[in-house]
Amino acid sequence: MKSPLFKTLKFLLKISISIFFLLILTECTTTYDMPTAKNIDINKYMGKWIEIARIETPFQKGKFDSIAEYNLNADNTVSIKNSATSANGKRTTATAVAYIPDLKDHSKLRVSFFRPFYSDYWILEVEPNYKWALVGTPDKKYLWILSRTDNLDDISLMHILTTAKMRGFDTSKLLYNINLKKNILNN
Incomplete structure (x- = not known):
């Protein structure tokens, strides 16, 4: 039988991983509206x-x-x-x-x-x-x-x-x- 501490740590780990991937996804989908140089060679x-x-x-x-x-x-x-x-x-x-x-x-x-x-x-x-x-x-x-x-x-x-x-x-x-x-x- 797994201890309550183990279950709590496992739950926190799952939440941390979910938050991490959510932050990465948010960063990857952030769009910016700033003009850049045109016609770069x-x-x-x-x-x-x-x-x-x-x-x-x-x-x-x-x-x-x-x-x-x-x-x-x-x-x-x-x-x-x-x-x-x-x-x-x-x-x-x-x-x-x-x-x-x-x-x-x-x-x-x-x-x-x-x-x-x-x-x-x-x-x-x-x-x-x-x-x-x-x-x-x-x-x-x-x-x-x-x-x-x-x-x-x-x-x-x-x-x-x-x-x-x-x-x-x-x-x-x-x-x-x-x-x-x-x-x-x-x-």
Whole structure:
């Protein structure tokens, strides 16, 4: 005969599993209404991007000089290699894979650093010659300003910040790479 404690724990486990799957299902079905860049040429987007600023993410905490490299694979997935410098001066690398859910809209990608978990990666705006890009998550928690060079002119930066604000991002949370480097190395 099973004890009442065992029955209670079994019941709680079933409820916890049900809630977990309900939360996953809810997250998977959440839709967002935020405009993204139009007519993205995914081939032009590929290559090396330097992070100018970001809204802090847990996996980037304590890092600076972030660089992302994107490569389009034959199966239309994207290989991603992110590298950054830690406070101890060591360069760390993380790899990911992304896919484009709708091949007619290359501005919305799903990225995974830890399969089977994927996150949204939306290209919100890109300079016509792909010199800079504004990338964010549709829930507006995370935002990246990327450039092909480590320098972005003031006019472009003001345009990017205005666009981010208009899309509902809190740009006061942006951490700029140059300041990250100073703060991390001085602590």
